[in-house]
Amino acid sequence: xxxxxxxxxxxxxxxxxxxxVKNQVATTAxxxxxxxxxxxxxxVLYTVISKGASAISWTFLTGGPIPPNVLPAGTGGMGxxxxxxLEITGLAAVMAVPLGILGAIYVNEYGGNRLLARVVRFxxxxxxxxxxxxxxxxxxxxxxxxxxYSGLAGAFALGCLMLPVVIRSTEEMLKLVPxxxxxGSYALGATxxxxxxxxxxxAAIAGTVSGSLLAIARAAGETAPLLFTILxxxxxxxxxxxxxxxxxxxxxFANATQPYLGAQSRAWGAxxxxxxxxxxxxxxxxxxxxxxTRFSS
Amino acid sequence: xxxVAQADPAAPAGSAHPLSHRRPLGDRLFAILxxxxxxxxxxxxxxxxxxxxxxxxxxxxTEGWSVFSVDWNPGTNSFGAMxxxxxxxxxxxxAIILAVPVSLAIALLLTEVVPRRWAxxxxxxxxxxxxxxxxxxxxxxxxxxxxxxxxxxxxxxxGLTGIPVLDSLFGAPVSGASFFTAGIILAFxxxxxxxxxxxxxxxxxxxxxxxGAYALGATxxxxxxxxVWPHSQGGIVGAVMLGLGRAMGETIAVAxxxxxxxxxxxxxxxxxxxxPAVIANQFGExxxxxRSALIGLGVLLFVITIxxxxxxxxxxxxxxxxxxxx
Numbered sequence: 036x037x038x039x040x041x042x043x044x045x046x047x048x049x050x051x052x053x054x055x056v057k058n059q060v061a062t063t064a065x066x067x068x069x070x071x072x073x074x075x076x077x078x079v080l081y082t083v084i085s086k087g088a089s090a091i092s093w094t095f096l097t098g099g100p101i102p103p104n105v106l107p108a109g110t111g112g113m114g115x116x117x118x119x120x121l122e123i124t125g126l127a128a129v130m131a132v133p134l135g136i137l138g139a140i141y142v143n144e145y146g147g148n149r150l151l152a153r154v155v156r157f158x159x160x161x162x163x164x165x166x167x168x169x170x171x172x173x174x175x176x177x178x179x180x181x182x183x184y185s186g187l188a189g190a191f192a193l194g195c196l197m198l199p200v201v202i203r204s205t206e207e208m209l210k211l212v213p214x215x216x217x218x219g220s221y222a223l224g225a226t227x228x229x230x231x232x233x234x235x236x237x238a239a240i241a242g243t244v245s246g247s248l249l250a251i252a253r254a255a256g257e258t259a260p261l262l263f264t265i266l267x268x269x270x271x272x273x274x275x276x277x278x279x280x281x282x283x284x285x286x287x288f289a290n291a292t293q294p295y296l297g298a299q300s301r302a303w304g305a306x307x308x309x310x311x312x313x314x315x316x317x318x319x320x321x322x323x324x325x326x327x328t329r330f331s332s
Numbered sequence: 333x334x335x336v337a338q339a340d341p342a343a344p345a346g347s348a349h350p351l352s353h354r355r356p357l358g359d360r361l362f363a364i365l366x367x368x369x370x371x372x373x374x375x376x377x378x379x380x381x382x383x384x385x386x387x388x389x390x391x392x393x394t395e396g397w398s399v400f401s402v403d404w405n406p407g408t409n410s411f412g413a414m415x416x417x418x419x420x421x422x423x424x425x426x427a428i429i430l431a432v433p434v435s436l437a438i439a440l441l442l443t444e445v446v447p448r449r450w451a452x453x454x455x456x457x458x459x460x461x462x463x464x465x466x467x468x469x470x471x472x473x474x475x476x477x478x479x480x481x482x483x484x485x486x487x488x489x490x491g492l493t494g495i496p497v498l499d500s501l502f503g504a505p506v507s508g509a510s511f512f513t514a515g516i517i518l519a520f521x522x523x524x525x526x527x528x529x530x531x532x533x534x535x536x537x538x539x540x541x542x543x544g545a546y547a548l549g550a551t552x553x554x555x556x557x558x559x560v561w562p563h564s565q566g567g568i569v570g571a572v573m574l575g576l577g578r579a580m581g582e583t584i585a586v587a588x589x590x591x592x593x594x595x596x597x598x599x600x601x602x603x604x605x606x607x608p609a610v611i612a613n614q615f616g617e618x619x620x621x622x623r624s625a626l627i628g629l630g631v632l633l634f635v636i637t638i639x640x641x642x643x644x645x646x647x648x649x650x651x652x653x654x655x656x657x658x
Contacts, residue, residue: 054551054554055551057551057553058551058552058553058554061552061553061556062445062552062553064437065437065438065440065441065445066441067437068433068434068435068437068438068441069437069438069441069454071434072434072438072457072458072461072520072523073457075520076457076460076461076464076520078472078476079464079468079469079472080460080464082472082476083468083472134369134372135369137365137366137368137369137370138366138369138370138372138373140366140369141366141367141369141370142370144366145363145366145367146367146370151367151370151371152370154374155370155371155373155374157645157649158373158374158377159373160641160645161377161638161641161642161645162373162376162377164574164577164578164581164637164638164640164641164644165377165380165581165634165637165638165641166580166581166582166583166608166633166634166637167466167581167583168581168583168608168611168612168630168633169380169384169581169630169633169634169637170380172384172387172611172626172627172630173379173380173383173384175627176383176384176386176387176627177379177383180387195376198372198373198376199373202370202373226355226356226358226359227355227359227362227363228358228359228362228363229359231362232362249463252463253462253463255465256463256464256465256466256467256468257465257466258465258466258467258583258584259466259583259584259608259612262612262615262616263615284465284467284584287467287468287471288467288470288584288587288588288612291467291470291471291474291475291588292474292588299475302471303471306465306467306468306471309465309467309468310463310464310465310468313463313464313465314460314463317459317460317463321456
C-alpha cells in the first residue's frame with residue numbers, strides 16, 4: 036500500500052491517524068457485510084440438513100403416494116415429487132438448452148452488430164428479469180386453458196425461465212473463442228455452419244455446459260411457475276406429457292404452512308432433497324469449468 | 333430473418349467471391365435455425381404480454397381505474413389491487429435498503445481488498461445463496477426465522493412506544509410473518525445478483541486511476557471514494573435497479589413469510605401482502621372475474637418489472653460501453 040519505501044527526501048509516512056482509522060473502519064465493515072450473508076446462509080443450510088436428514092430415507096425418496104398432511108412423519112414418501120421434479124426439469128432442459136445455444140450462436144456468430152442481434156441480446160437480458168410467477172401465468176393462459184395441466188406445461192414455464200440465461204451465458208463463452216480459430220477453418224474451406232458446430236462450439240463447450248447446468252439448477256428449485264401449470268397432485272404420474280403432476284418445490288410450498296409436524300417434517304425432507312439436487316448440479320458445473328475450460332477471460 | 337438472407341455473400345450476381353458459387357443448403361438452413369432461436373426470445377416476450385393481457389382484460393375493463401382501489405373482496409366481486417401494490421413496494425424497498433450496502437461492501441471486498449485467490453471461494457459462497465431455492469428460503473423463514481424475529485420485534489416495539497415517527501414504523505402490532513421479515517428474506521435473495529453485477533462494474537475501473545490515487549497518498553478507502561465510485565456510479569445504479577426488479581417479482585418466499593393480510597399500514601412489523609404472493613395463494617380457488625383479476629396483477633407485475641429492467645439494462649450497458657471506450 037502506501038507504506039514508506041525508504042526515499043528519505045520525500046515524506047511518505049503513513050497517513051494521519053483519523054484517515055487510517057477511517058480506512059480500517061471501512062475494511063472491517065466490508066468483512067462484517069460478508070459475515071452478514073455468511074451467517075444466515077450457514078443457518079439455513081444447517082437447519083435444512085439437520086431437520087431434513089431425519090426425514091430422509093430410501094422409502095422417503097422413492098415411496099409414495101405422498102400422504103395427507105395429518106399423517107405423522109415416516110408414512111408414505113416423496114417419490115412422486117422426486118420423479119416429477121426430475122422429469123419436468125429434464126424436459127425443460129431438453130427444450131431450452133439447445134434453443135438457448137442456437138440463440139447464442141445467432142447473437143454472437145451470425146448477428147454480429149446488426150440491429151436484430153443487438154435487440155435479441157438486450158431482450159434476453161430483460162427476459163431474465165421477468166418474474167417466474169408471470170411465466171406460470173403465461174403458460175396457464177396460453178397452454179393450460181386449452182390443453183389442461185401437465186408436466187409438459189410446467190416444463191414450458193421452466194424452459195422459458197432457462198432460455199435467456201442459457202443464451203447469455205453461452206454467448207459470453209462464444210465471445211472468448213479466438214477469431215484465429217474461425218479464420219483457420221474458413222481458410223480450409225469449411226462452411227460457416229461447419230465452423231460454428233465443429234470448431235467454435237467445441238472450443239466453448241465447458242463454459243456452455245456449466246452455464247446450462249447452473250440454469251437447470253435454478254429452474255429445479257422454482258415453485259411459482261409450477262403452481263398453475265402442473266396442479267400439484269400426490270401420486271406418481273410417469274407420463275410427463277399429460278395429466279396433472281407434482282414436484283418437490285410445490286410439495287414444500289403445500290406443506291410449509293401446515294401446523295402438522297408430519298407435514299413439516301416432509302417439507303424439510305423435500306427441501307434437503309431439492310437442495311441436494313441443485314448443489315450436485317452446481318458442483319458438476321464447477322468441475323466442468325475447472326477441468327475442461329480452454330479459453331477464459 | 334431478412335437480415336440473415338442479406339448477409340448471404342453469394343446472393344447477388346456480383347461475383348465478388350469467385351471461389352464460392354452458392355452457400356450449401358445445410359449452411360443456410362442452420363443460419364435460419366439459429367436466427368429463429370434468437371427471435372424466439374422476442375416472440376415469447378410478445379406472447380407473454382398478449383396472452384396475459386387478454387386473460388386479464390375483463391378485470392381491467394370492468395374495474396377501470398378502481399383496479400387501484402383498496403377494496404379486494406372476491407365475495408362481492410370487487411378487486412382493487414392497491415394493498416398488494418403497496419406491500420410489493422414496501423417489501424422491495426426494505427430489501428433494497430438492507431441488501432445494497434451489504435452487496436456493495438462485498439463487491440468492494442472482492443475487487444479491492446482480498447487477493448485474487450481468496451476472492452474465488454467468497455464468490456462460491458455468494459453463488460450458493462443464489463442456488464438456495466425460493467421455497468426453501470420461505471420454509472426456513474416461516475418455521476425458524478419468523479418465530480425468532482417475533483421476539484425481537486416485540487421488544488423493539490415495546491421500547492419505542494410513544495416515540496412519534498419510530499412508533500408508527502416499528503411499533504405494535506407485531507407479527508413474525510410481516511413486511512419486514514419478507515424484506516429481510518428478499519434481501520438475502522437479491523444480494524448475489526446485486527453483488528455480482530456491481531463487481532463486474534467495479535472491475536472495469538482502470539488500474540491507472542486506482543494507482544494514481546494511491547500515488548497521491550490516498551488510503552484504500554480514499555481511493556475507493558475518489559477513483560472507484562465516480563467511475564462505477566452509473567453501473568451500480570443499474571445493478572440496484574435489477575435487484576429491485578427481482579425483489580418485486582419474487583413470489584414463493586414472500587408468500588410464505590409476509591403474513592397474508594391485505595392492509596395498508598405504516599407498521600413494518602405488521603402482517604401484509606404482496607402482488608405475487610396473493611396470486612400464488614389464491615389462484616387455486618379462483619375462476620371467472622377473480623381469476624382475471626389475479627392474472628391482471630401478473631400483468632401489472634410484468635409491466636413494472638419489464639420497465640425497471642429496460643431502464644436498468646440500458647444504464648448498465650451505456651456505462652460499460654463508456655468505460656470500455658475511455
